[in-house]
Amino acid sequence: HVARGVVLTNGCVIGPSCSMIEPEVVSENTIIYGSECQRREMNDKPY
Numbered sequence: 788h789v790a791r792g793v794v795l796t797n798g799c800v801i802g803p804s805c806s807m808i809e810p811e812v813v814s815e816n817t818i819i820y821g822s823e824c825q826r827r828e829m830n831d832k833p834y
Contacts (some may be wrong), residue, residue: 801819
């Protein structure tokens, strides 16, 4: 679930078990994954 107020920038990936409910801007090429919504930046650009 991605709530209003969450801005996903280019290349972001959100895993199926993640819920983003706080307003924020997710930086480019960020992967959010796992039950604890861990984050990391992609080394390879998706485009």
